[in-house]
Amino acid sequence: MKHAFLAAAIIASLAVPAHAQLPPRGNISLYADATRSYNAYCAIPGGYSIAKVETWAWCQPGENGLWGVEFAVAYPPNVIADRVTYNGDLATKQGNLLEGLSVSFGTCQWSWTWVAHQTLYVSSLQQTYLEVAPHPVSGVFRLFTCSGGNPAEPCLKGTNLYLNAATAPCLPPETAIGAGGSTWGAVKSLFDR
Numbered sequence: 001m002k003h004a005f006l007a008a009a010i011i012a013s014l015a016v017p018a019h020a021q022l023p024p025r026g027n028i029s030l031y032a033d034a035t036r037s038y039n040a041y042c043a044i045p046g047g048y049s050i051a052k053v054e055t056w057a058w059c060q061p062g063e064n065g066l067w068g069v070e071f072a073v074a075y076p077p078n079v080i081a082d083r084v085t086y087n088g089d090l091a092t093k094q095g096n097l098l099e100g101l102s103v104s105f106g107t108c109q110w111s112w113t114w115v116a117h118q119t120l121y122v123s124s125l126q127q128t129y130l131e132v133a134p135h136p137v138s139g140v141f142r143l144f145t146c147s148g149g150n151p152a153e154p155c156l157k158g159t160n161l162y163l164n165a166a167t168a169p170c171l172p173p174e175t176a177i178g179a180g181g182s183t184w185g186a187v188k189s190l191f192d193r
Contacts (some may be wrong), residue, residue, distance in 0.1 A: 039162060040132060045127060054120065059155075061109055073132065078123050
């Protein structure tokens with residue numbers, strides 16, 4: 001009898017869809033890499049004054065799935081924002097990361113999904129961070145679900161992206177150039193990549 005009950009419980013748990021394990025509320029997070037392994041960049045190496053880094057905006061759906069998202073990114077004063085690449089699976093996109101972004105996917109998302117990838121330049125050794133911010137028009141950051149009519153749901157603000165972190169784990173900056181011996185050509189080539 002115990003074995004039959006145990007077997008029934010195992011079969012029932014396997015029949016549950018994968019997205020049933022999602023948290024009640026989704027979140028929007030900023031990471032330093034495409035695998036969501038790091039949310040911090042190490043300090044710019046000594047003798048250097050500008051570092052090239054990247055940020056990835058990721059969304060984790062809540063229990064009702066992810067159809068779209070609305071948010072902005074708040075940048076600290078020591079960051080120069082550059083090129084943005086948006087996920088090719090987006091069906092619609094309005095706005096940008098700084099002034100507020102509203103996007104929708106062509107299909108329902110049931111797992112972590114990246115929305116945008118951006119190149120940034122850090123111009124000082126000051127410890128700062130980028131964070132998910134409310135969309136300026138709606139005043140909130142939120143997800144749109146896969147329920148009928150794709151209603152908006154409040155979501156959580158996940159991880160910030162820390163810059164010039166003093167402790168591990170952190171990712172070293174992709175490129176760094178020094179102020180003293182660098183030529184204007186070296187500085188310009190950093191932005192042309």
